Amino acid sequence: MFVPFPLLRLPFLPFEKVIKGMSPFQILLLSLCSKRSKSKCQLMKPAKLLFLKVYLGAKARITVMFENLKQKFQVDTDCRFIAHDFYWYHRTRWLPDHWNLINCVSKPSSDKEFLKWVDTIREVYSTSLNIFVVERPCNEEVIEWIEKKKPSIDVLFFKCHTPLITMQRILNCVELKKEVNIRCGVSPQISISGPSEINELTHVTNSMNFSDLLKLKCPIIRSECTDFSDTDLNIFLKNWKKNGGTFDELTVNRSPNSLDIDENVVIEGLDAESIEYSRYEKPADQNMKVFQGYSIRNNQEEIAVFGFYGWHNKNVKFKFFVSTSGL
Numbered sequence: 001m002f003v004p005f006p007l008l009r010l011p012f013l014p015f016e017k018v019i020k021g022m023s024p025f026q027i028l029l030l031s032l033c034s035k036r037s038k039s040k041c042q043l044m045k046p047a048k049l050l051f052l053k054v055y056l057g058a059k060a061r062i063t064v065m066f067e068n069l070k071q072k073f074q075v076d077t078d079c080r081f082i083a084h085d086f087y088w089y090h091r092t093r094w095l096p097d098h099w100n101l102i103n104c105v106s107k108p109s110s111d112k113e114f115l116k117w118v119d120t121i122r123e124v125y126s127t128s129l130n131i132f133v134v135e136r137p138c139n140e141e142v143i144e145w146i147e148k149k150k151p152s153i154d155v156l157f158f159k160c161h162t163p164l165i166t167m168q169r170i171l172n173c174v175e176l177k178k179e180v181n182i183r184c185g186v187s188p189q190i191s192i193s194g195p196s197e198i199n200e201l202t203h204v205t206n207s208m209n210f211s212d213l214l215k216l217k218c219p220i221i222r223s224e225c226t227d228f229s230d231t232d233l234n235i236f237l238k239n240w241k242k243n244g245g246t247f248d249e250l251t252v253n254r255s256p257n258s259l260d261i262d263e264n265v266v267i268e269g270l271d272a273e274s275i276e277y278s279r280y281e282k283p284a285d286q287n288m289k290v291f292q293g294y295s296i297r298n299n300q301e302e303i304a305v306f307g308f309y310g311w312h313n314k315n316v317k318f319k320f321f322v323s324t325s326g327l
Contacts, residue, residue, distance in 0.1 A: 019044040024066040031124045041124050049125035057135035060114045111141045128152035135159050138166055147173045155179045160225035179220040219248040225255040230265035237270055241298045253317035260315040261308050272296050
């Protein structure tokens with residue numbers, strides 16, 4: 001006859017020994033059993049969580065990376081971390097090959113169950129979201145969860161076909177620490193006889209307006225399929241020269257079916273210096289090369305470089321970086 005083990009009734013020290021003998025993922029599963037189990041696991045100060053990613057796409061997926069204190073819990077004993085990639089699967093079983101441990105969980109009845117997992121990880125391991133990816137329309141449950149929790153997010157990703165109202169509701173609630181990305185959600189049609197083409201029939205976007213992007217208090221903004229004019233860029237650069245700004249990097253491009261950027265309109269009245277080649281440091285202390293761009297200096301003696309680049313055979317991309325090491 002099976003007799004359940006009264007784990008949660010154990011005194012503190014025996015319970016602590018049991019928890020220390022469990023893997024981080026086993027602790028997480030125990031935390032999901034009840035409010036009491038979650039509360040007791042929080043008191044044990046489990047392994048340090050190094051990375052948390054939430055992905056809402058065709059499959060809802062959570063990726064966690066823990067500090068490796070016990071090598072027996074992972075396959076590659078040379079690594080200093082334990083990684084889990086677990087998700088709700090549907091008809092097919094897709095297994096990524098770049099994580100040490102993989103955990104598949106059957107599809108929940110709703111996003112509510114999925115969000116319960118996210119909340120438990122955040123609460124038990126006292127962590128923020130490192131990466132939050134939205135690649136499908138969010139139902140009201142998800143939006144309401146974001147509005148209620150107001151999570152702190154390091155890097156936020158959208159696809160450009162995400163409804164604009166959804167983007168705005170999320171951006172109004174979350175605390176962005178480092179970076180926001182809006183990616184193009186349309187793949188170009190590959191033609192054997194010629195270059196890829198994207199026209200108004202194949203590319204539909206609900207992406208952010210340039211002026212709305214500038215309101216975000218985020219050091220790095222990268223946004224594809226953005227609605228902006230050449231004059232918008234000129235006004236932005238003039239304002240930066242006069243008042244400085246909060247951006248370390250701003251990269252935007254129009255949808256591929258838009259007109260090319262007119263450089264003469266953008267640089268008008270800026271007294272910008274043309275540069276053929278420049279090396280400077282990005283905010284992450286990585287060297288970045290700029291070819292055939294421009295440099296400007298603001299009233300605070302900061303230097304910024306910007307340039308125009310092609311995207312899908314159209315000159316519709318604008319990149320702006322604040323240099324930390326000069327030209």
